Amino acid sequence: MGYKVKSYRQPKLTSTKFNFIRILFLINILLLSTASISQNKSDGTDLYYDVLKNNTVIGQIHAVKKNNSAATEYIIESNVNLEMMVVDFKIYSIVRAAFSEGQLLQSSLVRKVNGKEKVNLKINRSDDKYILHEASSVKTISEKILYTTACLMSMEPLNIVRIFSENLKQFITVKMVKPHMYELQLPDGNKHTYYYENGICVWAKVSTSISDAMFRLKR
Secondary structure, three states: OOOOOOOOOOOOOOHHHHHHHHHHOOOOOOOOOOOOOEEEOOOEEEEEEEEEEOOEEEEEEEEEEEEOOOOEEEEEEEEEEEEEOOEEEEEEEEEEEEEEOOEEEEEEEEEEEOOEEEEEEEEEEEOOEEEEEEOOEEEEEOOOOOOEHHHOOOOOOOOOOEEEEOOOOEEEEEEEEEOOEEEEEOOOOOEEEEEEEOOEEEEEEEEOOOOEEEEEEOO
16 A cells, blocks of 8 residues: 655655654554454454544554464554655554564564665574674574564553563563553653553554654554
């Protein structure tokens, strides 16, 4: 699904603008159009969301959970059209995570802005650690990863206190603020809120110092 981009000349993203784009799609944040919830015992779930800013739909999110004998895979894919300072940014993002026996096997994050790749991260488990590859950078994480932002739409984080953010490449705190409502606490002091029914996210509020956005499940 595509969105028209106005024919303005694209300026170089400032750190403030790009930080907002990154935070907006934390929950691996992050396609598709008209749909409703469908569930299949063997295939998992497909969930579709509108992305809203100031009560206006600016994009779509498709969250998938796939079950097979080898692993359970979570995917969040999104297309969003964001206007900042009279310039349109067409933002595509996809985050994937595969789990086996409750532990992450591998994960990836790709983000494109106006068709140009800005992020390409791969995470692979190797023995008792994880190797993170992004461009020429390599990072190692020794702690077990049991839940990542790729899971946020399809699985309520019951009894989870820390989740791994593919976007931030680090663990962040999550806490239950009331039954089925959770708050993610980001390193910059901002907080995101997720609300669940029957184990799936029905809405989320993403708050930053610049703007707020909502994810709302299509029914």
